[in-house]
Amino acid sequence: MPVVRVALAGNANVGKSVIFSQLTGLHQHIGNWPGKTVEKAEGTLHFRGRTIDILDLPGIYSLSAFTLEERISREYIAIERPDVVINVVDASSLERNLFFTLQLLEMEAPVVVALNQIDMAQKKGIEINTRKLEELLGVPVVPTVAIRGEGLHRLLERTLESCGKRASFPKYGPELESKCARLEKLLDKIPDLKYPAKWVALKLLEGDEEIEKLVTERQPAIMRLVRRMRSELERAHGEQASLVVASERYSLASRIAREVQSFHPARETLSRKIERITTHPVPAYLILALVVASLFYIVFQIGGKFAVIFDRLSSKSEGLPLLPRSVLGGLLAAASVALPYILPFYFLLNLLEDSGYLPRAAFLMDNLMHRVGVHGKAFIPAMLGFGCDVPACLGCRILETEREKILAALIVSMVPCAATSVIILGLVGRFLGIRIALLLYALDFCIILLIGRLLSRILPGEPMGMIMEMPPYRIPHLRTVLKQTWGRTVDFLKLALPLVILGNVVLTTLFETGSIYTLSKVLSPVTEKWLGLPAITGALLIMGILRKELILVLLATVLGTTNFSSVLNAQQMIVLGLVSMLYLPCISTYAAMVKEVGFKKATSFALFRIILAVFVGGIAFRTLTLL
Amino acid sequence: MERIEEYLEAIFRLKESNRPLTTGNLSKVLGIAPASVTQMLKKLFKLGYISYVPYQEVSLTAKGEKIGRKVLRKHRVAERFLRQMGIPEAKVHEQACELEHHLPDELERAIHRKTEGEKLHVPKRLLPLTALLEGEEGVVERLVGGRGLCERLSAMGLTPGTKVRVLRSSLFRGPLLISVRGTELALGRGVAEKILLRRD
Numbered sequence: 001m002p003v004v005r006v007a008l009a010g011n012a013n014v015g016k017s018v019i020f021s022q023l024t025g026l027h028q029h030i031g032n033w034p035g036k037t038v039e040k041a042e043g044t045l046h047f048r049g050r051t052i053d054i055l056d057l058p059g060i061y062s063l064s065a066f067t068l069e070e071r072i073s074r075e076y077i078a079i080e081r082p083d084v085v086i087n088v089v090d091a092s093s094l095e096r097n098l099f100f101t102l103q104l105l106e107m108e109a110p111v112v113v114a115l116n117q118i119d120m121a122q123k124k125g126i127e128i129n130t131r132k133l134e135e136l137l138g139v140p141v142v143p144t145v146a147i148r149g150e151g152l153h154r155l156l157e158r159t160l161e162s163c164g165k166r167a168s169f170p171k172y173g174p175e176l177e178s179k180c181a182r183l184e185k186l187l188d189k190i191p192d193l194k195y196p197a198k199w200v201a202l203k204l205l206e207g208d209e210e211i212e213k214l215v216t217e218r219q220p221a222i223m224r225l226v227r228r229m230r231s232e233l234e235r236a237h238g239e240q241a242s243l244v245v246a247s248e249r250y251s252l253a254s255r256i257a258r259e260v261q262s263f264h265p266a267r268e269t270l271s272r273k274i275e276r277i278t279t280h281p282v283p284a285y286l287i288l289a290l291v292v293a294s295l296f297y298i299v300f301q302i303g304g305k306f307a308v309i310f311d312r313l314s315s316k317s318e319g320l321p322l323l324p325r326s327v328l329g330g331l332l333a334a335a336s337v338a339l340p341y342i343l344p345f346y347f348l349l350n351l352l353e354d355s356g357y358l359p360r361a362a363f364l365m366d367n368l369m370h371r372v373g374v375h376g377k378a379f380i381p382a383m384l385g386f387g388c389d390v391p392a393c394l395g396c397r398i399l400e401t402e403r404e405k406i407l408a409a410l411i412v413s414m415v416p417c418a419a420t421s422v423i424i425l426g427l428v429g430r431f432l433g434i435r436i437a438l439l440l441y442a443l444d445f446c447i448i449l450l451i452g453r454l455l456s457r458i459l460p461g462e463p464m465g466m467i468m469e470m471p472p473y474r475i476p477h478l479r480t481v482l483k484q485t486w487g488r489t490v491d492f493l494k495l496a497l498p499l500v501i502l503g504n505v506v507l508t509t510l511f512e513t514g515s516i517y518t519l520s521k522v523l524s525p526v527t528e529k530w531l532g533l534p535a536i537t538g539a540l541l542i543m544g545i546l547r548k549e550l551i552l553v554l555l556a557t558v559l560g561t562t563n564f565s566s567v568l569n570a571q572q573m574i575v576l577g578l579v580s581m582l583y584l585p586c587i588s589t590y591a592a593m594v595k596e597v598g599f600k601k602a603t604s605f606a607l608f609r610i611i612l613a614v615f616v617g618g619i620a621f622r623t624l625t626l627l
Numbered sequence: 628m629e630r631i632e633e634y635l636e637a638i639f640r641l642k643e644s645n646r647p648l649t650t651g652n653l654s655k656v657l658g659i660a661p662a663s664v665t666q667m668l669k670k671l672f673k674l675g676y677i678s679y680v681p682y683q684e685v686s687l688t689a690k691g692e693k694i695g696r697k698v699l700r701k702h703r704v705a706e707r708f709l710r711q712m713g714i715p716e717a718k719v720h721e722q723a724c725e726l727e728h729h730l731p732d733e734l735e736r737a738i739h740r741k742t743e744g745e746k747l748h749v750p751k752r753l754l755p756l757t758a759l760l761e762g763e764e765g766v767v768e769r770l771v772g773g774r775g776l777c778e779r780l781s782a783m784g785l786t787p788g789t790k791v792r793v794l795r796s797s798l799f800r801g802p803l804l805i806s807v808r809g810t811e812l813a814l815g816r817g818v819a820e821k822i823l824l825r826r827d
Contacts, residue, residue, distance in 0.1 A: 062782035066775055093810040096784050207774070239787060243770065246781035247788065254808070279795050279804060363813045367801040370815065376802070465815030466802055467779050 004052045004163060009073060009104060010088035011097055012059030013471035015116045018146040019088055020056040021480040030487030037598055038069055039397065047156045063103040065210040068402045077109050078195045083163045085109045091121035091128055094261060098253035101137065105167045108196045112162050113141040114155050125266030133260040139167050147477045169198050172248050179205060179229050190218050205230060206242040271473040278360045288364055292383050295348055300387045303340035310336035322512060330504030333547065334497050342492060345384060345391035347485040353398060354476035359468055366466050372449055373456035375399055376466055378408035385415030389585055393592035394492060403461040409596040410455060410605050413585050414448050419548035420581055426552050428577045431565045444581050496591035503587040507546050516542065526614060531579065532621040533572050541583065548586050571624045575617050583613035629728045632698045634667055635676060638687055639695030648684045652760055655796055702727040704735050707742045716753065717771035754826060756803065756819040759793045765824030766790050772821040784808040785822060
């Protein structure tokens, strides 16, 4: 029997990933959509002798073409045509969730609705008549409590029953219906439309740019009629046509919700009480500070202890010949970032995300973060950046739109990490005083601010203020969190390991064969003439790509002294500190950037940072000479 | 003088809609930091426009109320004038705020007479979502942002005719927390300004 292909679709925060993890167990794989920076989770399970492939689509609120996630989802549903789409719906906010369900029905996909968190809805005093809902939607509805595994067996049964049974288009008002029917007739004549004709008709009325392009290429004559219909709608309602369609959907969703829900008085839930405290101005910021501090403590204190173990291991490999030693060194270097730092960070971040605290933190910090041009959600990754930029960059996946994610990942990668602080404090702080070191930090933040502003200008797309759902607090599902943590770490390692090992082999070879000194001679016009630094720093800065603290460690090795003031004057220390702060992130951070924003953007930003560092360093050198 | 008028108008507005006249509320309505509001209130007190005791509600003196009422009246007349001139709804409030301080009494009366009898396109008074205080409700009347923004807002349930309630409105022009269709949404201040409401 053929494999059954199932897609999970639904809003964010409805427990979709818990259902996914419960269904697939350990047979799951996390990666990216080919060529995209959107996460793709796939898994397999066996049920009643059938093999079922499950794909977890991104959490979205609509099937417009507005975000990358939405485009990926609707293309997958229309073109790959999964045998069943399981629509996970949050029972306690039925109306908003049905808005999305209706859009799945519009695509005439074979839908099964999982009415999830039905227990939470009951606690809030909402009772849902499942049979009635099934009748009104015309597709199977199964109540579930995913975190306890309730209803999942039944969900699979109904899924197998519904294989390939296409849903029927929802019944909107006659005004829209007649327009869609008329367009549908014309669209039916286009042979290779890819999408269902009636859905295309509705999208044309909404003014969906992608669908418009699709139709214009094939049958431009239709567009004239579409434009006329659109202006008819706009005149009649005094609103944009897309809003008219959205309102129509919502009025159907709210009619259905009203018919199937009944309300009972309920006590104020614990979640509500916590909610009030954590958004109340005074305690909220205290709690946020506490959360960030403990995150820091757990990730860097406990992680740091493990990192030492890897360092010790790498010192044991000294007797080995060059090639195996440098491969091993790279392996250990990657492992010493991934296991002690990334694993716990992913775990804690997932925990915060699933419990619902992350949106609250974003709410509190949105104002401040917007000054740098990024979304409030980037706050937690940005804070973690002071420890290590690798998990910080990876953490930017929590941002919603492609644009916001790219912006945040690039900005966060510039936050001075612990290794950078070692250089600044160990060089500038120690020999020139803490005030100068703080001044350098201040300068760095100003530069980050400027670049943030600049990037938000040049990145394509509409800059978007915060529009974020605040899900109720809930206890995270530990097994799902653990599986996601593991899957994501493995996914990162797959990308980072080859890069870090290669980098280690190349640089160690350069270093040990002494060719790095030749290289630093080649670089001397930049280092000596422009930056006013000793030529040897060229070699150090190159080695720093591997790990930034190597700049300081090697400086001591090469010079044979830790009293840097005997070899560098004040001016040179400041310039070296500045350049180390600003230039290329280390190779692991680069790998994280590639993962989050793609190869091209990560590479151009890394190059930009080298130019920026050299530029700022040169200016600093000249200004300091003048003083 | 303009700033004084602006404050007296805001205080009068709050009073007219029976909302508590606290520094925090004024700060939110005016979009000015609480500390600056306190400074200004002290000044208004000295000038005899209001009675003010720190940490308590303020109230207008007869002299203050007269100015507040007059500026608000001019604001409304200016709004009507702007609408008739075909200025887009999103800009009407802002431009009326500019005009109200420079509108001579005679011209105000003239515009008032000219526009009074006519049925204008938007007789309802629209407020941006940011003008609501915590706990207040309104009905979405119109979204005035770009296409992408409107589409996202409507997908989250903020379609025209929907009732919304402000749960939190942070100080320093921070984001708002609102309740809509049984769910809670956080909206950046800039986004919330693009949602125009009708208050019942």
